Amino acid sequence: MTASSNLTDAIRAAAPNLRGRLLENQSLSDLTWFRVGGPAEVLFSPADEEDLSQFLAALDPAVPVTVIGLGSNLIVRDGGIPGVTIRLGGKAFGSVAIDGETIRAGTAVPDMRLAKTSAEASLDGLAFFRGIPGSVGGALRMNAGAHGGETTDVLTQARGIDRKGEARTFTHAEMGFRYRHSSAPGDVIFTSATFRGRPGDRQEIEAEMDRVTAAREAAQPIRERTGGSTFKNPEGGKAWQLIDAAGCRGLTLGGAQVSEMHCNFLINRGGATAADIEGLGEEVRRRVRESSGVELHWEIKRIGVDRSEV
Structure with missing residues (x-):
């Protein structure tokens, strides 16, 4: 796949105030755990949610949009990805905040970090995320789970931006979770999620996470x-x-x-x-x-x- 200068130029003309990175013909193999795959025709990394909203609102609806996260559960085919590939990252999408029993995380946060931060706040119920090699965004899309726990068990709300650039909020029920699946609209790019833990003993939670880690290392x-x-x-x-x-x-x-x-x-x-x-x-x-x-x-x-x- 060759660089699409016409597409990039059209994007910059439609959204001249973008603050994120816009790259042409960008290799994706280094962004996947398999270390294989072709390039993105255009790769966009938004600066924050507002930047993402502006980008999507200005983008020609005919241009295909693909979202990738940490690249763990992913095969990018050798011919690459046509259109625009979006990858969230940085502080805007990579932070975790605790408020009582509520945990709010950006969708670029690795699941393992979500588990660790919750444990440090003595919040139980999220230790299973220690065994998931992905990010919060991927967990929302596939109801990720491991070692007896699933995303559906702890999620209260998710927020994202749809293809028109409009912010959307989804309750747990609206996510439509089932085994390794969510029925939330496919055009929504999730930007953050809210989880609820329960008070627990930090040492016991961390011990459980250690057991999860040991089990993964022994069997996978x-x-x-x-x-x-x-x-x-x-x-x-x-x-x-x-x-x-x-x-x-x-x-x-x-x-x-x-x-x-x-x-x-x-x-x-x-x-x-x-x-x-x-x-x-x-x-x-x-x-x-x-x-x-x-x-x-x-x-x-x-x-x-x-x-x-x-």
Whole structure:
């Protein structure tokens, strides 16, 4: 994908007072945990919520918009992402504030930091976020969970900006949470969230977080270039057990491999392309379907276009 000067020029003309960074043909591979993928045609990092609102209000509605966070549960395809890619960061979207039992966090805040800050305030109920390698924004989109807890258990409200540049607020009920899913409008870019904890003992909460960390390190290939859990658990079952039973543990395609340690994780062994990783995932799905009749569904988000489409 080549730089789109015409798109960038059109954006600057429509919104001349933007304060955030606007970059053309920006590589995204370094922003994903797999370390693969093509460039963003245009990458925008807004200075704050007002800047984001101004940007979206001025942007041609025909231009596609994609949002990325920490890049943990993400495959960016090798052809890159057409249109505008938005990535939130900085103090405006990366701060956490405590008020009594209420925790307000920007959506660029890593889930692990949310857990740590809550523990330091002796607020219980959010320790499970220690085991989620993503950000608050991603947690809102997929009702992220780990070790017996889910985002739906503690979220009270979420705020975002829609495609027209208008601020929107969503109650817990309006988020429409279910397993690894939210039914909030797809055009909303979440900017902050409010959670409610409960009074607890800091040492006990931190001990629980240590147990979560130890469990992750013992069972998951967290030191590898991976994207976290690849497939959602089917109802009444475990994805890794089906993958193992289908003989996929250690299976390779190009530079990609099914983890020997935990076979619901895919790994970039070095030199893998996004096509290798996604193709390996599809092969795993095929083998599981043939061996068990179960259709596995991706938990990792896959975005962008294949190299052949560029």
